[in-house]
Amino acid sequence: MQTPVIQEETTGCGIAAVANILGKTYSEMKAIANGLGIYADDTALWSDTQYVRTLLNNSGVSTSDDEIPFTTWDTLPDTALMSIKHQEKDGQFFWHWVVFQRIDDQAVVLDSAAYLDSNIRTDFAEISPKWFIEVHSAA
Incomplete structure (x- = not known):
């Protein structure tokens, strides 16, 4: 299983979630995202699904x-x-993106949060x- x-x-x-799906590093995925006008500091990245769909579709992955x-x-x-940790602020919904994968019948969630032990x-x-x-x- 990948790191x-x-x-x-x-x-x-x-x-990071899209990088986990595509097998890329964070810096590789960030460069691709920035090239498409998608930036981590844009709050829409975690309050709108179109950005992650665009990143995946740009790499030939359908959703x-x-x-x-x-x-x-x-x-x-x-x-x-998957969307977890839902919250609302000033009428806008936000969440944290994670990836669910089932590999050889083993289910795991890849969570990119830096504070986690695993x-x-x-x-x-x-x-x-x-x-x-x-x-x-x-991919």
Whole structure:
């Protein structure tokens, strides 16, 4: 299993999540994102799904058209971008991006948060996803 990419900026979880899916480093993904006009300090990166979709689509990876409500861990696709830690500020919703992957029947969450002891998470009871974006084809 790959070593998870850690976000190098407080607000870089979307960039790191896409890097985890594509197998790129944070700096490689940040350069691609910046080239597309996407920056970690833009709060829309963690309050709008279009930015992560653009990053994935730009690399030839397709996603579900809509956000799919989370029901159970067992019903998730093999790869999904998940929204956790939902919060609202001034009428705007924000979240933290993580990646769910099922590899050889082992389910894990790749969480790019720098403060975690382990960025490969299996503590599913502690993670409260609201919805996810299915990743149809990953590199």
